Amino acid sequence: MAKELKGLTKRSENYSQWYNELVVKADLAEASAVRGCMVIKPYGYAIWEKIQRQLDDMFKETGHVNAYFPLLIPKSFLSREAEHVEGFAKECAVVTHYRLKNAEDGSGVVVDPAAKLEEELIIRPTSETIIWNTYKNWIQSYRDLPILCNQWANVFRWEMRTRLFLRTAEFLWQEGHTAHATREEAEEEALKMLNVYGDFAENFMAVPVVKGVKSANERFAGALDTYTIEAMMQDGKALQSGTSHFLGQNFAKAFDVQFVNKNNEMEYVWATSWGVSTRLMGALIMTHSDDNGLVLPPKLAPFQVVIVPIYKNEEQLNAINEKVAGITAKLKALGISFKYDNSDNKRPGFKFADYELRGVPVRLVMGGRDLENNTVEVMRRDTLEKETVTCDNIETYVKNLLDDIQANIFKKAYDYREAHTITVDSYEEFKEKIEEGGFILAHWDGTTETEEKIKEETKATIRCIPLNGDKTPGKCMVTGKPSACRVVFARSY
Amino acid sequence: MAKELKGLTKRSENYSQWYNELVVKADLAEASAVRGCMVIKPYGYAIWEKIQRQLDDMFKETGHVNAYFPLLIPKSFLSREAEHVEGFAKECAVVTHYRLKNAEDGSGVVVDPAAKLEEELIIRPTSETIIWNTYKNWIQSYRDLPILCNQWANVFRWEMRTRLFLRTAEFLWQEGHTAHATREEAEEEALKMLNVYGDFAENFMAVPVVKGVKSANERFAGALDTYTIEAMMQDGKALQSGTSHFLGQNFAKAFDVQFVNKNNEMEYVWATSWGVSTRLMGALIMTHSDDNGLVLPPKLAPFQVVIVPIYKNEEQLNAINEKVAGITAKLKALGISFKYDNSDNKRPGFKFADYELRGVPVRLVMGGRDLENNTVEVMRRDTLEKETVTCDNIETYVKNLLDDIQANIFKKAYDYREAHTITVDSYEEFKEKIEEGGFILAHWDGTTETEEKIKEETKATIRCIPLNGDKTPGKCMVTGKPSACRVVFARSY
Numbered sequence: 003m004a005k006e007l008k009g010l011t012k013r014s015e016n017y018s019q020w021y022n023e024l025v026v027k028a029d030l031a032e033a034s035a036v037r038g039c040m041v042i043k044p045y046g047y048a049i050w051e052k053i054q055r056q057l058d059d060m061f062k063e064t065g066h067v068n069a070y071f072p073l074l075i076p077k078s079f080l081s082r083e084a085e086h087v088e089g090f091a092k093e094c095a096v097v098t099h100y101r102l103k104n105a106e107d108g109s110g111v112v113v114d115p116a117a118k119l120e121e122e123l124i125i126r127p128t129s130e131t132i133i134w135n136t137y138k139n140w141i142q143s144y145r146d147l148p149i150l151c152n153q154w155a156n157v158f159r160w161e162m163r164t165r166l167f168l169r170t171a172e173f174l175w176q177e178g179h180t181a182h183a184t185r186e187e188a189e190e191e192a193l194k195m196l197n198v199y200g201d202f203a204e205n206f207m208a209v210p211v212v213k214g215v216k217s218a219n220e221r222f223a224g225a226l227d228t229y230t231i232e233a234m235m236q237d238g239k240a241l242q243s244g245t246s247h248f249l250g251q252n253f254a255k256a257f258d259v260q261f262v263n264k265n266n267e268m269e270y271v272w273a274t275s276w277g278v279s280t281r282l283m284g285a286l287i288m289t290h291s292d293d294n295g296l297v298l299p300p301k302l303a304p305f306q307v308v309i310v311p312i313y314k315n316e317e318q319l320n321a322i323n324e325k326v327a328g329i330t331a332k333l334k335a336l337g338i339s340f341k342y343d344n345s346d347n348k349r350p351g352f353k354f355a356d357y358e359l360r361g362v363p364v365r366l367v368m369g370g371r372d373l374e375n376n377t378v379e380v381m382r383r384d385t386l387e388k389e390t391v392t393c394d395n396i397e398t399y400v401k402n403l404l405d406d407i408q409a410n411i412f413k414k415a416y417d418y419r420e421a422h423t424i425t426v427d428s429y430e431e432f433k434e435k436i437e438e439g440g441f442i443l444a445h446w447d448g449t450t451e452t453e454e455k456i457k458e459e460t461k462a463t464i465r466c467i468p469l470n471g472d473k474t475p476g477k478c479m480v481t482g483k484p485s486a487c488r489v490v491f492a493r494s495y
Numbered sequence: 496m497a498k499e500l501k502g503l504t505k506r507s508e509n510y511s512q513w514y515n516e517l518v519v520k521a522d523l524a525e526a527s528a529v530r531g532c533m534v535i536k537p538y539g540y541a542i543w544e545k546i547q548r549q550l551d552d553m554f555k556e557t558g559h560v561n562a563y564f565p566l567l568i569p570k571s572f573l574s575r576e577a578e579h580v581e582g583f584a585k586e587c588a589v590v591t592h593y594r595l596k597n598a599e600d601g602s603g604v605v606v607d608p609a610a611k612l613e614e615e616l617i618i619r620p621t622s623e624t625i626i627w628n629t630y631k632n633w634i635q636s637y638r639d640l641p642i643l644c645n646q647w648a649n650v651f652r653w654e655m656r657t658r659l660f661l662r663t664a665e666f667l668w669q670e671g672h673t674a675h676a677t678r679e680e681a682e683e684e685a686l687k688m689l690n691v692y693g694d695f696a697e698n699f700m701a702v703p704v705v706k707g708v709k710s711a712n713e714r715f716a717g718a719l720d721t722y723t724i725e726a727m728m729q730d731g732k733a734l735q736s737g738t739s740h741f742l743g744q745n746f747a748k749a750f751d752v753q754f755v756n757k758n759n760e761m762e763y764v765w766a767t768s769w770g771v772s773t774r775l776m777g778a779l780i781m782t783h784s785d786d787n788g789l790v791l792p793p794k795l796a797p798f799q800v801v802i803v804p805i806y807k808n809e810e811q812l813n814a815i816n817e818k819v820a821g822i823t824a825k826l827k828a829l830g831i832s833f834k835y836d837n838s839d840n841k842r843p844g845f846k847f848a849d850y851e852l853r854g855v856p857v858r859l860v861m862g863g864r865d866l867e868n869n870t871v872e873v874m875r876r877d878t879l880e881k882e883t884v885t886c887d888n889i890e891t892y893v894k895n896l897l898d899d900i901q902a903n904i905f906k907k908a909y910d911y912r913e914a915h916t917i918t919v920d921s922y923e924e925f926k927e928k929i930e931e932g933g934f935i936l937a938h939w940d941g942t943t944e945t946e947e948k949i950k951e952e953t954k955a956t957i958r959c960i961p962l963n964g965d966k967t968p969g970k971c972m973v974t975g976k977p978s979a980c981r982v983v984f985a986r987s988y
Contacts, residue, residue, distance in 0.1 A: 035572070035628050036616065039565035044644060047562050069540050072532035073618070073649055073665050074588070077595065079528070081603035091595035091604050095567070097618070098591045098606065100653040102570065102584040110574035111584050113591065113615055122606055123529065125566070125590070125618075135528050145840065151537060156566055156649065160593040172566050347638065 010359075012293045017237040021288060025166045028296045028360050030283065038164040038171030045360060046283065048304035050174065053282055054154065056206050056302075057176065060198050066150045066178060071132050073156075074123040079131035082256035089223025090127045093160040095171075097123040125158040130224060130249070130275055133179045134257040141181060141271055143262045148191075149181040157279075167284035168241075168495050175279035181271045183263060185250070188272035189227075192248040195276040196229040199244035207282065208299040208412035209233045209289045210419055211243060212441070212490055214466025219450045222275075226250040232465040232490065234419040235288040238439020240465045240492035243285045246276035284495070290384075290411050296361025297384055299411060300404040307333060307340040307400060308362045310353050312369035319344065322368050325393070329366070329378070332397035338404065358383065363407050364400055384411050425488070429456075429479045432491070436460050441492050443471070445485035447478035456480060456491070465490040503852075505786045510730040514781060518659045521789045521853050523776065531657040531664030538853060539776065541797035543667065546775055547647065549699050549795075550669065553691050559643045559671060564625050566649075567616035572624035575749035579623065582716020586653040588618040588664075618651040623717060623742070623768055626672045627750040634674060634764055636755045641684075642674040650772075660777035661734075661988050668772035674764045676756060678743075681765035682720075685741040688769040689722040692737035700775065701792040701905035702726045702782045703912055704736060705934070705983055707959025712943045715768075719743040725958040725983065727912040728781040731932020733958045733985035736778045739769035777988070783877075783904050789854025790877055792904060793897040800826060800833040800893060801855045803846050805862035812837065815861050818886070822859070822871070825890035831897065851876065856900050857893055877904050918981070922949075922972045925984070929953050934985050936964070938978035940971035949973060949984070958983040 010027060011019045025031055030046030042050065058068070074097060080087040101117035104110075126132065133151075140146060154176050164170050178195060182188040196213055203209045211231035221228040225247035233243045251270035254260070263269045290297040300306050309326055313319040326342055333340050341362075343353055350367070357365055367379040378396060381388045384407050391399055422440030426432045432444055446452060446464065457463050467489045478485045503520060504512045518524050523539030535543065551561070567590060573580040594610035597603075619625065626644070633639060647669050657663050671688060675681040689706055696702045704724035714721040718740035726736045744763035747753070756762045783790040793799050802819055806812040819835055826833050834855075836846055843860070850858055860872040871889060874881045877900050884892055915933030919925045925937055939945060939957065950956050960982045971978045 032632075034565045035569060035625065036565045036567050039567060041565065041629050042563040044560035044562045048560065050563075051561060067537035067541065068544060069537045070535040070543075070667065072527045072529045072534065073651065074529050074532060076528060077606075078603060080595070087595075087604055091597075094593070094595050095590045095616070096592040096595065096606050097588045099589040100587070102573070102580075102587050102589065102617070104584075110571060111580055113570075113589050123588075124595070132528065136534050139525075158566065174563065 010293065010295065013236060020293070021284075022166065024287060024291060024295060030287070030296075031166045033166070036171075038161055040166050040170050040172075042174075042280070045304060049286070049298070049302055050280060050283060052302045052304070053206075054176075057198075057202055057278065058154075060202060061152050061176075061178065064194060064198060066152045066180075068153065069151045070153055070155070071129050071136060073126055075126050075129075075132045077122045077124055079135060080124060082131060083224045083252055085252075086130065086224035086256075090159070094127060095125040095158045095160055097125065126155070127157055127159045128275075128277075129153065129155070129157075129177055130179065130253050130273075131257070134253040134259060134273070137179075137181055137271070138257050138259045141259055141261050144183045144264055147181055147183040147261065147271065148187065150178075150191075151180065152176055152178040165284075167280055167287070170280070173280045175277050177275060177277040180274045181254075181259070182274070183261065183269075183272070185272050188250075188274050189248050192227065192229055192246045192274040192276065195274070196231065196244075196246040199231050199246065199276070199278060203231055203233065203243055203282075203285075204412065206299065206301045207286050207289075208301075208408055208415065209243070209285055210412065210416040212466060212468055213470065214468040214490065216245075216466055217450070217453055217464045217489070219453050220464065222247045224249060224252050225275075226252070229469075230466050232492075233285050233289060234415075234422060234441060234492070235285075235495070236418065237288075238422050238492070240441065240490075240494040241281070241285050241288070242465070242494065243282060244276070244278040247274060249273035249275060289415050291361065294386070295359030297411060298361035298363060300363045300408045303339070303361065303363050305339045305341045305362060306404055307338060307364045307366060308353075308357045309340060309342045309366045309368065310350055310357075311344050312350050312367060314370060318370055318373070321373055325373060326368060329393065329396055333400065336397050336401050338397065338400060358386075364403055366396075366400075382407055384414075427476075427479060432456075432462075432479055433460055436462050436491070436493065439493065441465070441490050443488040444479045444491055445476040445487075446489050447481045447483035447485055449481075452478060452480050461493050462491045463494060465492050465494060503786065503788065506729060513786075514777075515659065517780060517784060517788060523780070523789075524659045526659070529664075531654055533659050533663050533665075535667075535773070538797060542779070542791070542795055543773060543776060545795045545797070546699075547669075550691075550695055550771065551647075553695060554645050554669075554671065557687060557691060559645045559673075561646065562644045563646055563648070564622050564629060566619055568619050568622075568625045570615045570617055572628060573617060575624060576717045576745055578745075579717035579749075583620045583652070587620060588651045588653055590616040590618065619648070620650055620652045621768075621770070622646065622648070622650075622670055623672065623746050623766075624750070627746040627752060627766070630672075630674055630764070631750050631752045634752055634754050637676045637757055640674055640676040640754065640764065641680065643671075643684075644673065645669055645671040658777075660773055660780070663773070666773045668770050670768060670770040673767045674747075674752070675767070676754065676762075676765070678765050681743075681767050682741050685720065685722055685739045685767040685769065688767070689724065689737075689739040692724050692739065692769070692771060696724055696726065696736055696775075696778075697905065699792065699794045700779050700782075701794075701901055701908065702736070702778055703905065703909040705959060705961055706963065707961040707983065709738075709959055710943070710946055710957045710982070712946050713957065715740045717742060717745050718768075719745070722962075723959050725985075726778050726782060727908075727915060727934060727985070728778075728988070729911065730781075731915050731985075733934065733983075733987040734774070734778050734781070735958070735987065736775060737769070737771040740767060742766035742768060782908050784854065787879070788852030790904060791854035791856060793856045793901045796832070796854065796856050798832045798834045798855060799897055800831060800857045800859060801846075801850045802833060802835045802859045802861065803843055803850075804837050805843050805860060807863060811863055811866070814866055818866060819861060822886065822889055826893065829890050829894050831890065831893060851879075857896055859889075859893075875900055877907075920969075920972060925949075925955075925972055926953055929955050929984070929986065932986065934958070934983050936981040937972045937984055938969040938980075939982050940974045940976035940978055942974075945971060945973050955984045955986050958985050958987060
């Protein structure tokens, strides 16, 4: 077994450490010289590119277009929306100067005090303010609506405790910002994008999610409603994986964006915003991977198949190369991505462990006997099962196997979540069960006080009020007051 | 004619104003609330996405992978490479604080003086320093080489005089950063990427370029050699459109990146970097467009064909819709992108002018008579020529027309450049001819003094020493000293 793999902590020993090690060992990302900022390495970035491409297609299919807005935001813009500034001011990276100069003592460069900005600029923590300031000039009449823009960008939030992908000071994301003529249309848009996120998470990432709406306490700063998709990791904790906000007219009012409606009246524009980030990488890694390393859903794997030859001499290698060329041509024709690793500076055993660590969904191994028998050994990463199959129609076999893996890891994650989702009616039981992790469906009286009390006493938060859950009313497990429906509690990332 | 178009200044009146107006009127970009930063609007961004996608494919075909490195760079990193800091320190955006707080007088938020960074962070003007600091940990042996990474990112240079796309404080770009075991391999890489850029400019943007090497004076800060592609705009000025740098071992030495070579000796790693930016949008716009607006190369147009119906009543519109559906299905099958604009809130004349302004390569118009005759009116944007053709095999006709437009606008630009490239032997003649714009091929003695003198006296710079030019030696037009070959002089953006 390869050296890298040997070192991987088991999930059962220390889940958190297992994650941290896996991210680095599988060459996904690493810490940088800048506190809280990560380097996304090529293998990790290749997965992010697949995520981007698929989401981008889905955004375009739902009528959205991409645009780009400035990285820096005038400080005063943040103050325009009261809750927004409250939510973000404490974690802003602030640009105060626009020039360096040589230090007089020759020790390097120093900030040039003469180059101080009149108004400080903030590196965007999110772009509602700069975008609504721009939309003001784009919108006069209902004919200019809707505006359905998305932006792929980096954002910056000065987080104190950071973890690769899950919480970093700089992260990559997309942020959709839409403008509408009516409240109904904006609410519909916010839900539509929640559903796009849910569809993407389940059908591409193979990560089952609960769709719901956040409690007032957990809303985005400036939103009237925040919708969320919540996934369960293998340690039973929740990971908020994407949010979509109905912003009402808050930002339109803050930036005075009015339009002439169909009745020829001036009205403030209705807004949504929605985003997913490189945090999705964390969800992907933690949902499926095991003690041998990553397990990637075939639809997002940088390459879906790796082929490794085992040979005694160059003559045999040449024969295998030729045989494999026939197989790869057929894989390619079916749109299956692959890597043929016939490099001679690593032993097959090392390669096996390395590609397992990297989560390549399917491994094909061809040796001398396979060559004679027209067979190949197939291993599927999710179950580690091996089988020797004929090379005839191998491409169809692999295609079906990839579909099967995609479905299987979703089912596994779904079953795990179902097995770790319980219904609880008393606060005593809640306090006991929350220690075991998982989602707890319980009644809550709808107040922030009760929510805060539960959070303080148990470290559990309301992940969401599920959209499709049981709507039977009941009594709050803490106060006994009426509850409209059960909500999802969990400890979370 | 549409209102927007009416206002467009003619190139002959004021070329610079024509450009500025065109960028805004064609909905490509606009100034933002942040000095020197632009908003790239959806139509402009759609062109940039096409540029990105194509270049990204070409990078991957030549063995490169994408990665992502931090936005912020510790100030001290810049000082490590002497020329590099000299080149960039004066235009750096500096982050000094990581938090805002409420102003005591309730006037909004202010920088929290308690949240001052120990070491200031610079928004990357380019990423050599942070990347080479990272590569240090990735490289031990020649087996770890080459590293062929590219990054798509935003960068920031505090420019004093800015123009949309051509020179903005924030811009989008890609930056390739490669690490090699030998000098030869690095030099080969730098040239390979120059050729990729040249290929892209000519075959996709339809912009002819001169490939060459920069004089010492015009090199990238920290490079041993800077290769460039130089394009000629319609005012005869040069636009540097992409550069590729052979960095030698400068950054490896600055960040102590050594490797064990095949002879088991420690050696510093050899480097290249190369980049193109949203400046390419400027080149694209200025090379082809005319007094009616944009002219886009079909290979990069957001949509290649626009179809406009002309109808008397709803019944006729329905018949045209049906006929057009048949045409668009056939266009789609050939991979031709299109927009069918049957919106009823704009007159056909407005649509015509608007799509001309936006540079859509081909316009199809279908009216009642066309419906009867099974014909459609075809207009090509580059020449504005119209023709009525049969709907039979219209998709093939359009496909060939798009190819023809792509070739034609390249030829037009090429002919323009050739007509405005002259050979000059005396400095007197040079001073006279440079006033007319264009490229001047002249002999130069190879010294920075002479180069500076020419620049001061004529505002012309050496754009490059052409790689494929006439290699006949001669005498410097200014000093009479020996010259190895003619170099390209021009005024530039």
